[in-house]
Amino acid sequence: MTQLQEAKVGVITDAMRTVAEREKAPPETVLAEMAAGRAVIPFNPSHKNCRPVGVGRIFSTKINANLGCSKDRSSLQEELSKLDVALKYGADFVMDLTVGKDVSFIRGEMLKHSPVPLGTVPIYETVSRLEGSVPKMDMSLLLDVIEEQAEQGVDFMTLHAGLLRRHIPLAMKRVMGIVSRGGSLMAEWMLEHDKENPLYENWDKVLDILVKHDVTVSLGDGLRPGCLADASDEAQFEELSVLGELVKACRERGVQVMVEGPGHIPFNEIKMNMEKEQELCFGAPFYVLGPVVTDIAPGYDHLVSAIGATAAATYGASLLCYVTPAEHLGLPTEEDVKQGCVAYKIAAHAGDVARGFPGAADIDLKMSEARKNFDWDKQFECALDPETAKARWMKGEPESHDEDHCTMCGKEFCAVRTTKRIKELLAKKD
Amino acid sequence: MTQLQEAKVGVITDAMRTVAEREKAPPETVLAEMAAGRAVIPFNPSHKNCRPVGVGRIFSTKINANLGCSKDRSSLQEELSKLDVALKYGADFVMDLTVGKDVSFIRGEMLKHSPVPLGTVPIYETVSRLEGSVPKMDMSLLLDVIEEQAEQGVDFMTLHAGLLRRHIPLAMKRVMGIVSRGGSLMAEWMLEHDKENPLYENWDKVLDILVKHDVTVSLGDGLRPGCLADASDEAQFEELSVLGELVKACRERGVQVMVEGPGHIPFNEIKMNMEKEQELCFGAPFYVLGPVVTDIAPGYDHLVSAIGATAAATYGASLLCYVTPAEHLGLPTEEDVKQGCVAYKIAAHAGDVARGFPGAADIDLKMSEARKNFDWDKQFECALDPETAKARWMKGEPESHDEDHCTMCGKEFCAVRTTKRIKELLAKKD
Numbered sequence: 001m002t003q004l005q006e007a008k009v010g011v012i013t014d015a016m017r018t019v020a021e022r023e024k025a026p027p028e029t030v031l032a033e034m035a036a037g038r039a040v041i042p043f044n045p046s047h048k049n050c051r052p053v054g055v056g057r058i059f060s061t062k063i064n065a066n067l068g069c070s071k072d073r074s075s076l077q078e079e080l081s082k083l084d085v086a087l088k089y090g091a092d093f094v095m096d097l098t099v100g101k102d103v104s105f106i107r108g109e110m111l112k113h114s115p116v117p118l119g120t121v122p123i124y125e126t127v128s129r130l131e132g133s134v135p136k137m138d139m140s141l142l143l144d145v146i147e148e149q150a151e152q153g154v155d156f157m158t159l160h161a162g163l164l165r166r167h168i169p170l171a172m173k174r175v176m177g178i179v180s181r182g183g184s185l186m187a188e189w190m191l192e193h194d195k196e197n198p199l200y201e202n203w204d205k206v207l208d209i210l211v212k213h214d215v216t217v218s219l220g221d222g223l224r225p226g227c228l229a230d231a232s233d234e235a236q237f238e239e240l241s242v243l244g245e246l247v248k249a250c251r252e253r254g255v256q257v258m259v260e261g262p263g264h265i266p267f268n269e270i271k272m273n274m275e276k277e278q279e280l281c282f283g284a285p286f287y288v289l290g291p292v293v294t295d296i297a298p299g300y301d302h303l304v305s306a307i308g309a310t311a312a313a314t315y316g317a318s319l320l321c322y323v324t325p326a327e328h329l330g331l332p333t334e335e336d337v338k339q340g341c342v343a344y345k346i347a348a349h350a351g352d353v354a355r356g357f358p359g360a361a362d363i364d365l366k367m368s369e370a371r372k373n374f375d376w377d378k379q380f381e382c383a384l385d386p387e388t389a390k391a392r393w394m395k396g397e398p399e400s401h402d403e404d405h406c407t408m409c410g411k412e413f414c415a416v417r418t419t420k421r422i423k424e425l426l427a428k429k430d
Numbered sequence: 431m432t433q434l435q436e437a438k439v440g441v442i443t444d445a446m447r448t449v450a451e452r453e454k455a456p457p458e459t460v461l462a463e464m465a466a467g468r469a470v471i472p473f474n475p476s477h478k479n480c481r482p483v484g485v486g487r488i489f490s491t492k493i494n495a496n497l498g499c500s501k502d503r504s505s506l507q508e509e510l511s512k513l514d515v516a517l518k519y520g521a522d523f524v525m526d527l528t529v530g531k532d533v534s535f536i537r538g539e540m541l542k543h544s545p546v547p548l549g550t551v552p553i554y555e556t557v558s559r560l561e562g563s564v565p566k567m568d569m570s571l572l573l574d575v576i577e578e579q580a581e582q583g584v585d586f587m588t589l590h591a592g593l594l595r596r597h598i599p600l601a602m603k604r605v606m607g608i609v610s611r612g613g614s615l616m617a618e619w620m621l622e623h624d625k626e627n628p629l630y631e632n633w634d635k636v637l638d639i640l641v642k643h644d645v646t647v648s649l650g651d652g653l654r655p656g657c658l659a660d661a662s663d664e665a666q667f668e669e670l671s672v673l674g675e676l677v678k679a680c681r682e683r684g685v686q687v688m689v690e691g692p693g694h695i696p697f698n699e700i701k702m703n704m705e706k707e708q709e710l711c712f713g714a715p716f717y718v719l720g721p722v723v724t725d726i727a728p729g730y731d732h733l734v735s736a737i738g739a740t741a742a743a744t745y746g747a748s749l750l751c752y753v754t755p756a757e758h759l760g761l762p763t764e765e766d767v768k769q770g771c772v773a774y775k776i777a778a779h780a781g782d783v784a785r786g787f788p789g790a791a792d793i794d795l796k797m798s799e800a801r802k803n804f805d806w807d808k809q810f811e812c813a814l815d816p817e818t819a820k821a822r823w824m825k826g827e828p829e830s831h832d833e834d835h836c837t838m839c840g841k842e843f844c845a846v847r848t849t850k851r852i853k854e855l856l857a858k859k860d
Contacts, residue, residue, distance in 0.1 A: 071840035099843050124843070132842030172856060175798045177849030181839055184848035191855040226845075227798035228783065228791055266791070267740055267784035293740065293780040295794040295801075297772070298809065299818040303733045304776055307740045310697055310723065328801070329819060330826040330837040342727070346734055350723040353658065354697035361658055361696070364725040368605045368657035371725075371758070379728065388729040389759060396760040407760040409611055410501035412562030413529050413554070415656075418614035419607030425621040426602060 002214040003041050005254035007034035015041050015052035023059045024359065033058050037247070038283040040256040042093070042117045042216035047153035053092050053117055055258060055285045060357060061313040061348035064119070064287070064321045065091035065341055068098035069106060070331045071128075076106050080113055082337045087116065089341035089385070093319065095119040095158075099128045108152060117155035119218060122146045123182045134188045139198040143205060150213035157215055158260065159206065160186045161199035162242035163222035170235035176226035179263075183222020203246065207253040216256040218287055219243045224263030227295050231265045232273060237280075244280040251282075258285040258319065261312075265291035270308055274316030285318040292323065301327035302336075306343040313351020320344050345384050372416060374404045432644040433471045435684035437464035445471050445482035453489045454789065463488050467677070468713040470686040472523070472547045472646035477583035483522050483547055485688060485715045490787060491743040491778035492522035494549070494717070494751045495771055497540070500761045501530035501558075509536065510543055512767045517546065519771035519815070523749065525549040525588075529558045538582060547585035549648060552576045553612045564618045569628040573635060580643035587645055588690065589636065590616045591629035592672035593652035600665035606656035609693075613652020633676065637683040646686040648717055649673045654693030657725050661695045662703060667710075674710040681712075688715040688749065691742075695721035700738055704746030715748040722753065731757035732766075736773040743781020750774050775814050802846060804834045 006013050012020075012027045016034060019041055020027040033039035039056030055062055065086035067079050079098070086094055096110045096118060103125040111118055123137075126145045130136045146157065160182040168187050171178050178184040186197055199206060210217060223239040225231040243259050250257035259281045265273055270291060277286045290305030291312060297304045305323040313320060324332040324340035332340065352360035363382055370378035376393065380386040396407035405414040436443050442450075442457045446464060449471055450457040463469035469486030485492055495516035497509050509528070516524055526540045526548060533555040541548055553567075556575045560566045576587065590612040598617050601608050608614040616627055629636060640647060653669040655661040673689050680687035689711045695703055700721060707716045720735030721742060727734045735753040743750060754762040754770035762770065782790035793812055800808035806823065810816040826837035835844040 070837055071842055099840065127843070134848075168852065169856070172849075172853055175795065176802055177846070178852065179845045179849075181843050181845045181848075184845040184852065185843075187852050188848055188855070191852060191859070227801070228794045229798055267744055267780050268786075294776060294783060295797045296779065296812055297776050297814045299813070299815055299822050300772060300776060303736060303773055304780070306733060307737045307777070307780060310737045311741075314697055326822060326838065328836070328838070329823040333825070342730060343733055346724060346727050346730060347737070349726065350697050350734070350737060353724060356698075364658045365605065367725045368659055371657070372606055382726055383729070384727045385729055392729050392756060393759040395763070406758070407500055408756065408758070410529065412501055413557070413611050413615075415609045415611045415614040416606070418564075418611075418618055419602075419609075422598065422608070422614065422617050422621060423602060425618070426599070429621070 002211055002254050002256060003034060003043065004037070004251070004256045007031055008254065015043050018052050019054035023054060025058055029058060030054065036283070037251045037257065038285065040216050040258055040285055042119070042156035042256065044150065044153050044155045044213055044215055046151060046213065047111055047118065047155055049115055050117055050155065051115055055318045057318055059318070060360070061317070061351050062092035062319045063090065063341065063344040063348050064093040064095060064319060065337060066095045066097050066321065067110070068096045069100060071100035076109055079106065080109065082334050083110060083113055085334050085337045086341055089338050090345045091116060091341055093117050093119060097121060097124060099124045103128050104148065111153045119156040119158065120149055120154050121158040121182050122149055123160065123185055127185055134185050135192040137189055139202055142198065143209065146206060147209045150209055150215045154215060156218050158182060158218045158220040159199050160220035160222040161197060161203060161246055162219055162239045163187060164197050164200060164242060165190050167223060167235055167238050170238060171223050174230040174233065174235065176230055178222060179226030180220065180222045180224055182220050186222060203249055207250065207255050210255045211253055216258065217250055219246055219257060219259045221260045221262065224261065224289065225265065227264050228266050231262065232269050236262065237276065240277060241280050244282060247281045247284045258287045261286050261288040261317070262291045263289055264295060265293065265308060267293045267308065267311060270311040271315040274312060278316050286316055287319040287321060288312045288317045289321040290323050298328045299325055301325060302340045302343040306347040309344060309347035310350045313348055314354040320348055342385050432641055432684050432686060433464060433473065434467070434681070434686045437461055438684065445473050448482050449484035453484060455488055459488060460484065466713070467681045467687065468715065470646050470688055470715055472549070472586035472686065474580065474583050474585045474643055474645055476581060476643065477541055477548065477585055479545055480547055480585065481545055485748045487748055489748070490790070491747065491781050492749045493520065493771065493774040493778050494523040494525060494749060495521040495767060496525045496527050496751065498526045498528035499530060499536060504761055506536050506539055510539065512764050513540060513543055515764050515767045516771055519768050520775045521546060521771055523547050523549060527551060527554060529554045533558050534578065541583045549586040549588065550579055550584050551588040551612050551650070552579055553590065553615055555579070557615055564615050565622040567619055569632055572628065573639065576636060577639045580639055580645045584645060586648050588612060588648045588650040589629050590650035590652040591627060591633060591676055592649055592669045593617060594627055594630060594672060595620050597653060597665055597668050600668060601653050604660040604663065604665065606660055608652060609656030610650060610652045610654055612650050616652060633679055637680065637685050640685045641683055646688065647680055649676055649687060649689045651690045651692065654691065654719065655695065657694050658696050661692065662699050666692065667706065670707060671710050674712060677711045677714045688717045691716050691718040691747070692721045693719055694725060695723065695738060697723045697738065697741060700741040701745040704742060708746050716746055717749040717751060718742045718747045719751040720753050728758045729755055731755060732770045732773040736777040739774060739777035740780045743778055744784040750778055772815050
């Protein structure tokens with residue numbers, strides 16, 4: 001039975017209990033949210049040594065790191081190193097987006113090495129097996145790939161089942177068209193074969209496989225906007241409404257489901273986008289990519305999208321897919337993976353603080369107490385990236401490193417030191 | 431006559447005209463906003479070769495870079511190099527926050543080298559002259575320093591005139607107390623001498639000097655919160671309400687005025703903070719530092735605060751003071767200055783797009799068109815930091831650099847390429 005099926009009959013599973021404990025939530029609340037489909041625990045029993053992680057608004061906001069070889073670049077070894085970096089900097093989930101050769105072998109190794117749930121986009125392997133030729137794809141091959149990946153232990157899969165034929169002309173009106181790799185491949189196939197989206201048409205067969213292995217569906221947003229000019233348009237929301245239908249079908253069948261979201265969205269439209277998904281997709285956990293809030297900062301898209309991701313986490317998203325500084329420019333390096341993860345831990349945490357998630361700001365308070373007391377070790381302990389913070393501090397003059405100020409203001413102008421003197425003066429007057 | 435005095439009598443000055451042209455705003459609108467005090471042009475006639483820059487909601491959002499030697503560190507040469515970096519990466523304003531020796535000489539050189547308006551915090555020089563001893567300060571010295579700086583050509587000055595004696599106990603209830611250097615020095619002085627804030631008490635004398643040189647006042651928020659736990663508290667808003675009084679006094683005297691703001695503020699409280707300032711300070715341009723939206727990411731505070739700055743620019747701020755990765759850890763290096771400036775150009779621009787500032791999104795559209803067309807040169811042209819974007823792109827395999835994809839997805843999986851094929855398929859069907 002899947003976690004959802006168990007929840008529906010009122011059983012609190014070990015996975016739910018573990019998640020409840022980690023999140024300091026009552027197991028009964030976790031059960032209720034799981035049963036309602038507002039929370040998921042992507043957790044394929046065949047993924048050995050994987051820890052269950054909860055996604056939903058009752059939990060803290062989670063982050064995902066995309067990894068995997070592109071056809072032009074990278075090796076298994078490099079991707080495993082990036083996996084280590086992602087784990088070190090706090091990735092709660094990883095996706096293996098490898099395309100090209102040895103997709104299945106690489107994924108197997110990634111699964112072995114990953115203690116966090118791992119996701120895939122099965123159409124990537126499918127089209128890779130056909131050496132990139134989309135027209136040659138048929139549904140039975142796609143189903144085979146989904147089944148093999150499920151058996152191998154993949155915890156969640158992005159399936160672009162909501163992009164329908166009638167949406168394609170809407171997307172072609174855009175500046176950027178379709179920027180989802182999976183979405184564009186599905187659209188090309190539909191036009192080549194003059195048929196409807198095969199995942200949509202065969203959704204029951206897909207669910208048969210997923211329910212057997214308790215693979216969580218991540219409904220892909222094939223029509224996510226690829227630039228500000230395309231944001232919040234008809235194509236995007238028409239697809240989103242189909243994703244809502246598919247959410248219902250998944251829940252009825254006992255398959256856990258989350259919904260993927262944009263993309264490139266101006267800052268002022270993020271709240272509306274989060275609310276629209278909650279409404280059209282019946283509160284299914286929202287898994288967003290960014291969003292990027294301006295198109296003009298390639299090289300800094302981790303930062304640009306952390307702005308959007310903070311707003312997304314504040315207003316409705318539960319899982320944030322990182323964007324790295326390499327976005328729009330190339331495959332991320334290890335350093336890019338680090339920068340992406342840290343930026344997204346910041347966004348997830350700032351969002352949790354902003355939405356008043358219980359206990360979220362405790363660590364901020366601890367940091368501030370350490371700052372007030374010039375307890376540098378404690379400050380680094382509270383820091384999201386202690387090594388970087390400490391290294392930066394060490395750049396100052398050596399004399400400043402033993403105690404009660406830093407080189408930013410210097411001893412005489414340090415406001416925290418002055419505050420201490422003010423307190424002494426006030427105490428004297430009393 | 432100051433720009434404000436001219437505006438009040440209906441004169442469109444050369445500075446207003448230049449600003450209007452650059453901002454593509456009708457000169458009459460600039461005049462009206464200046465007269466109402468909702469816009470300022472910090473522009474001291476003694477600052478030779480300085481270009482006028484407008485601050486206010488009718489203009490695009492501006493950024494400021496803080497520079498200057500701390501007592502423990504840095505030299506004039508280093509600070510001039512940082513000034514070059516700040517200008518290269520788009521700083522619209524700079525502040526020289528030098529403390530210690532040779533403050534006046536360093537500032538003179540900075541003024542000579544800066545084609546953008548330059549600001550200071552006069553109490554830094556005052557206390558530096560007394561070798562850090564706040565108790566020795568008297569008002570005549572502070573007035574002398576303000577006058578000398580005004581004569582030298584300083585375009586705007588931060589004066590902590592709104593932090594009153596009765597506010598100090600409120601601030602001492604906080605976790606972090608007073609984190610503004612100037613604010614904490616003023617508070618210490620008040621307690622040592624058992625007197626009210628001398629700037630507040632002598633505000634007319636201060637305005638006499640400023641009006642003569644058309645120096646713009648930047649009303650310092652001595653009680654800005656220094657951690658999330660202290661945000662939006664009584665101390666902060668009591669001071670803000672005094673700043674509102676001072677805004678009125680400035681405007682009556684014909685002195686241009688803007689108001690400084692926080693600081694550390696949770697993401698969800700930023701909108702309220704922006705609106706409160708507009709209300710309590712009668713629409714005076716709001717000049718904010720960040721805000722930082724979580725305390726726990728030292729080493730990344732440029733990113734953390736760019737999140738807050740985007741929200742601030744969206745909801746009411748007109749000028750964003752950058753925060754660098756060195757914040758809370760040490761004096762910024764050249765690289766920190768660069769990172770701070772780029773992060774804040776992103777925030778200012780994303781905010782302008784979000785508030786629907788006319789024409790703001792044009793460059794995003796241009797970038798997106800270039801992306802669609804694989805016009806890499808045009809993409810770099812549209813990029814906020816062309817060099818970094820290009821260098822990152824060049825890391826990919828050489829074969830990918832002449833044309834129609836990048837190493838992120840590779841040729842076969844590039845969605846933009848697939849979109850092209852989809853368009854061809856659709857055209858065939860028509």
